[in-house]
Structure formats: C-alpha cells, structure tokens
Amino acid sequence: MKTIAIVGASGVVGKELLRSLDYVNFRIEPENLVLFTSPRSAGKEVDTPYGKKVFQAFDLEIVRGFDLIFLSVSGSFTEEYGTALTEEGAIVIDKSSAFRYKEDVPLVIPEINFEHVKDSKYIATPNCTTSILAMPLYPIYKKYGLKKVIVSTYQATSGGGQAAMEELESETRNYLSGDKVLNNKFAHPIPFNLIPAIDSFQDNGYTKEEMKMVWETRKIFGIPDLAISCTSVRIPTFRSHAESVTVETEHPVDVDEVRELLESTPEVKVVDDPDMQHYPMPLTASEAFDVEVGRIRKNDVFGDFGLDFFVCGDQLLRGAAYNAVRIAERVWDER
C-alpha cells in the first residue's frame, strides 16, 4: 500500500490539502496518510476527513520513507530538507518558492503542463496568483497567442497564513470598537486599508511577489520572453485572490468565442452576467475549487487584439492545496 505524508499539516494550506484529497476521493487508506508538524504542534489530535489524526513531529528519516510527500512549509525549511526527502524514492510536491526557479525542477499546474514532470521526483507548485491567473490565461494563449499581459491583484490576507487572517479579524474588531489598530503580520494596519506591496522589493522596483508571476508564468507556459507585468496589492479580504487582467493577443480575439472557450475549460467557471450582477468575487470564489472568471470584454487600447477579464480564485485551494492534490492524483496514477 502506498503512503502519503503531509509536512506542515497544522497550517492553513495543510488543512486544505486534507480537504482537497477528500474532494477528489483520493485513493488512500486513512491509516496510510500521516500528518507531520513542528515539534510544537506534535501530539495534538485533530478531526480530518480521514478521521481523527494525531500530529507527528517532523523527522527526516521517517518522512522520507513515504511514497508521496506534500511539503507545505516555509522556504527556508524546504531549502534545508526538500531534496533530502526524495533520496529514498519519495515524490515531493512542494508549495514553497524554494526551488521553483531551478531549471531541473518542474513547476506544475497539472491541467497545463503536467508533461513537465517527466520522471522528476521533486515537483514545485506555483505561487497563488500565478496558478489562479494561469487557469483562464492558458487556453487564451493556446488559441490566440500572447503578446502582452498586464495584471493588478487584489490579494487576500490568507496569503500571509492563519495569523494574517486572524489579524484582519481582530484588528477590524479593534477598529470598530475605537481601540488602537495594531499590525504584526502586515507592515501597516490592514482593516479598511490596502497595502500595495507584498514580499520584499527587488532592484527593478517590483516586489518579489510581483516577479513570481512573471518568472512562473513564463516557465509554466514555456515562453521565456513573455511580456508580462504585475502589481500586487493586499486588500482586507480573507481567502480569495482577485486579479484584473489586460491581454494583448497575437491573433484577433472575439469576446463571445473567448467566453465559450473558457466555459469549456475544466476547473474554470465563467461568472459573467452583468444583467444578473454576476461576476467573480471573493464571496463566491472562496472555498470553491474552480477559478471564477468574468468581466470578459474587448479592450480597445489594443484594437482587435485587446482583451480584459477579471479572475477570482481561492488562494488556499487552486492557489495552493488543490493544485498540489491535482498533481498528486496524476503522479499516483502514473507510477
């Protein structure tokens, strides 16, 4: 019987990995699924879709004996242990950015570039905004080609983990009570505010969060010189990222045709009915496995080649856990 380890099981993405495995009816016996955490959380019993589980303290020697390992921990932990985990044959699916940009590490959205996996034992998954954007952007690229992509994001606090979501909630309460509003996870108070800077700044004036979308979309789509830019903005929402997207295509676009194309794209849900006031929103995209896309319209700035759309997806699901589980399904089948 094959076995699965989730490393970082106590985090928000860890919980969504369990939910995603259950959602796809992953072929695993409950006793063959083991949850690993830091020593601090070890011993804690939790309810999961696979029954009650007790968190185990991470131990390299034990974990690398598993067949499949979901690695949902920080970049620095991953840099230390990531490759060692594959040494006894395990396949590692890593949500961190530690090895995403290494040439020999495939960076995978399974619906788009599963063929990049080949016989690699180490598979990286993209940043949340990249995987949410890629779902509608890839079929558009395949049909019309891409000349330019310009993105502005509306990112939820879940990107900063459980503590960041709790900070939004507790500090919003403080704001409404007239108490002092604090900030620990964020550089500034987040309630009723926005912060147009996520992660560290690079020499080119973009943040690392913004450049992730550039580097990763190029790698996943296999277009090393794709002209793409991003502005990443944190807003006071809990768990779905939204993105406003302008595209210049190589071939003329037809909006109705794009809508049909996206309607026939698996894992994408077209929510685009102005008369009914239907468009992508965190309210409806949160806790959903599909990515919502709407506001599909011609952008005259690029003449016949211009297209605008708005996308919203759950940062913890398609943006992290669910994408990893979809990779795992395919790997599980093929090996």
Added chain:
Amino acid sequence: MKTIAIVGASGVVGKELLRSLDYVNFRIEPENLVLFTSPRSAGKEVDTPYGKKVFQAFDLEIVRGFDLIFLSVSGSFTEEYGTALTEEGAIVIDKSSAFRYKEDVPLVIPEINFEHVKDSKYIATPNCTTSILAMPLYPIYKKYGLKKVIVSTYQATSGGGQAAMEELESETRNYLSGDKVLNNKFAHPIPFNLIPAIDSFQDNGYTKEEMKMVWETRKIFGIPDLAISCTSVRIPTFRSHAESVTVETEHPVDVDEVRELLESTPEVKVVDDPDMQHYPMPLTASEAFDVEVGRIRKNDVFGDFGLDFFVCGDQLLRGAAYNAVRIAERVWDER
C-alpha cells in the same frame, strides 16, 4: 459682497466642500455662505467651519440669486435644475456627471485645464477616479506623451455616499458577530469582499464608471483618441480610491526623472520609499488634500516606454469637493 450657495450640503461631499473652503481660506464672509438641502433635511442646525448654520430647503428662485453655486446632488436633480441656476448670472460648479460630456460644458481640474473655463457659467467637475489619476498622469503626458493607459481601481465605499460607508461599517459588525450580512447600497455584501462592477453596464462590456475615466481623461487632456481603459472595483475601504496604472509613453521614460517631475507637481505627494515601506495607501491618503503617488517603476512590457505607478487620493476631496473649491478660487479671482 459676493455670495455662495452649497446645494446638497447635507451629503458627504457637502461637508467636505465646507472643509475645503476653510482649508484654502476662501475669501467669503460666513453670512454670505448658505447651505441648501432637500426639504427633509431643512431646518437642521449644523456646526461648520463657518459657525452654526441652518440648512435651507432648496428653492430655485432663491438659489439662483447667488454668485457662486456648488451643486453636489444627483444627476437627475442636476439635469432638472442645473442650467436654470445660471440664468441670473450665477456660476455653477457641478460635481455630477449630468452635463460632463456636453461639448459646451467645460470639465475642469484647475491645475490642468482651467483655461477650458473661458467665460462659461457652468463648470462640470470630473468623476473621482478621473481627477485622482489625472494629477500625476498629466505631467507625465506633458513630458513624455501618452500612447496607452491601463488602469485598475480599488474604490472606497464613500463613492456611494454616506449610506454606503455606513453599510460597510454596520455589515462588517454583523459579519464579525456572526449575524446575517445585508446589502442595500451595494449589489452584494461588501464586508471582506470586493465587487468588480460600479454603476451600470454599457454595450461594450465596460461599466459607466469605467467609461467615465475614458471619456473624461480624453476631454480634460484634450486628446480625443487617447487609448485608455479602466477596470473599476469596489473594495471594503471607507474613503480613498487607489489606482494601479500602467502607461506606455511616446518618448522613453526615466524613472528617477519621473519621480522628480512628480515631486515638483503641486497637489501631488510622492510616497515612494520601499525601504521605509512607504507607498500610497487609504490609511494615509484619507482626509489629505494631496494625491499620493508611489510604486513608480519601469514596466518592461513596453520596453523603454513603459511606466507603472500606484496612486491613492481622497475620493471626497481631490475626487470631488476639493477639486470644486480649487476651481471656485480661480473663478472668484478672475471675475
């Protein structure tokens, strides 16, 4: 002695008109400044920077006897009474969109195109997102020319008036208490959500709010065919609008030079120091008269001609009341 009437004085913009008049030390005797409202609010006494005032019920015959009229009411009221108000010589400064697009009505940001006023008695002011964007965009246009402008907005609830701001506050309380979250002013619940649609949809798939930026920027800058597009998104903030802007210029741009240019632009405040985590935010732009600009960087998508920046300005001040008062100052001086 010259006289001023504020029509719509009980609304959020009405209050900010009084604050803006006081801020610029407008040359008016308190007794010559009269506040008009609907009959419903008439008789109410309010504290103002000009002492206690009692709201008067709007009466066309009385109001049009004033020298200067700030019109801060709905488009339909304005359509009915707007032009009649000028018939006895009064100058009307109108915040609504009722006559903005009429060829013979100047649409004015005084720092940019005050010369459009000429001898017109009726002066329209732009939509909030237009006037906030135009402050940094115009000097960039003058120096480098503009080929393309692509904007995504992060708009505060103040754009929907006092009741919309109150809905954000009260429904956020309900959300945090676990009570049902309602929506009256908005098409969907706004707490911890965003709504990517403001105002009615047009045939081209854009909302009227989005097209306002297109129509108005073209008119104010005097570039009838400017290639500009906008995606307008409501987010759960109170009173400052932010905008993520990508520009393609006609001449190569230098980022340091742009920063200097904007630093020397009146009414614009450059807030752009990544090391200090300084960038434009509603938290700092709200209740400020200047428009904040930051995240100034080269956008490689347009090679040497690409520029990105982020702007944030108080929707009620530069976005409405303060712009109107700055026009009034110039008109007052010149007539």
